Amino acid sequence: MIDTKVKDGLFEKPEETRFKKGSILLKPGEKIEKIYYLKHGNVRMYKKSPAGDVTIHIFKKGSFFPIALFIGKLMNKYYFQALTNIKVKISAPEKVVRFLKDEPEVLFDLTKRLSKGLEGMASRITENLGERVDKKLLSTIKYLSQSFGKEEKGFVRISLPLSHNDLASWLGISRETVSREMKKLAKSGQISYKYKQISLIKKN
Numbered sequence: 001m002i003d004t005k006v007k008d009g010l011f012e013k014p015e016e017t018r019f020k021k022g023s024i025l026l027k028p029g030e031k032i033e034k035i036y037y038l039k040h041g042n043v044r045m046y047k048k049s050p051a052g053d054v055t056i057h058i059f060k061k062g063s064f065f066p067i068a069l070f071i072g073k074l075m076n077k078y079y080f081q082a083l084t085n086i087k088v089k090i091s092a093p094e095k096v097v098r099f100l101k102d103e104p105e106v107l108f109d110l111t112k113r114l115s116k117g118l119e120g121m122a123s124r125i126t127e128n129l130g131e132r133v134d135k136k137l138l139s140t141i142k143y144l145s146q147s148f149g150k151e152e153k154g155f156v157r158i159s160l161p162l163s164h165n166d167l168a169s170w171l172g173i174s175r176e177t178v179s180r181e182m183k184k185l186a187k188s189g190q191i192s193y194k195y196k197q198i199s200l201i202k203k204n
Contacts, residue, residue, distance in 0.1 A: 010037070010099045016087045026080040032070045035096040038063045041086030042160060045078050046169060053169040057117050058083060058147070058160070067096060068114055084161070133173060137181045140170050141191060145200040154202055161196040 016039055019025065025036065025043065036043075043059040045066075056078060059065050069076050070093045091099075100107045141158070149156040164178045171178070185191045192199045 010091055010096065011089050017090055019082045019086050019088070021082050021085050023082040023086075024079060025082065026066060026076060026078075028077050028079065030076060032066055032076060032093060034090050035067050035070065035093050036065055036080075036088040036090055038065070039087040039089060041082065041084040043086060044081045044083040046081065047078050049172060052172065052174070053079075054172045055166070055169045060148075062109075063113060064096065064110060067093075067100075067110065071097065083166075133171070133177060134181050134184060136171055136173075137167065137178065138185060138190065140167065141185075141198060141200055144198070149200070152199075155192065155199040156202065157197065157199045162198055163196050 026032070028047075038059055038061055040061060042061075043063075043065060044055055045057045045059065046053050046055045048054075065080060066076060066078075068074075100110065144158050144160065144162070145156040148158050148160040150159055164175045164182065167182075168175045168178045182191070182193055186193055190201055192201065
């Protein structure tokens with residue numbers, strides 16, 4: 001329903017723009033001249049730090065970005081990168097804002113997404129304060145299972161393909177540390193991991 005409203009009310013042409021995994025759509029300091037509507041795939045919002053890349057948020061299908069920065073008249077300090085192969089529709093920021101003002105249902109959906117994203121980020125920060133690396137990693141995997149998980153018998157499979165580098169960027173730690181802790185979590189029966197596919201094992 002929301003997707004149909006967006007398609008019919010905002011985009012006059014049916015064409016979608018494709019970006020390959022790893023493509024950078026926006027860099028820090030660049031002026032926000034486009035708003036993307038994500039039709040397929042996932043986009044990562046991250047910031048570089050002395051310790052490495054730190055993932056701030058992952059956008060799912062149906063998301064507008066970076067609409068919050070544009071509405072808040074904020075300077076962009078982040079990278080927006082295709083985490084998978086993606087399909088997007090692109091519109092001028094002013095046109096998107098006018099559309100949202102005229103479509104309260106779509107605006108409410110956007111507000112709900114932003115609220116969930118903020119809550120998820122706040123939860124990750126508070127839960128990880130002062131925790132050991134293994135607990136931080138498990139907390140992150142649980143968060144990802146809630147956001148991108150698919151319930152199956154005995155486990156929750158995270159649909160997002162994640163490398164050890166990806167997980168390291170969530171936590172701001174080294175890939176080697178993630179690899180070591182992932183082996184421990186798998187050995188203890190808390191997770192399974194194969195070919196970038198992570199599953200959280202349910203406790204009986």
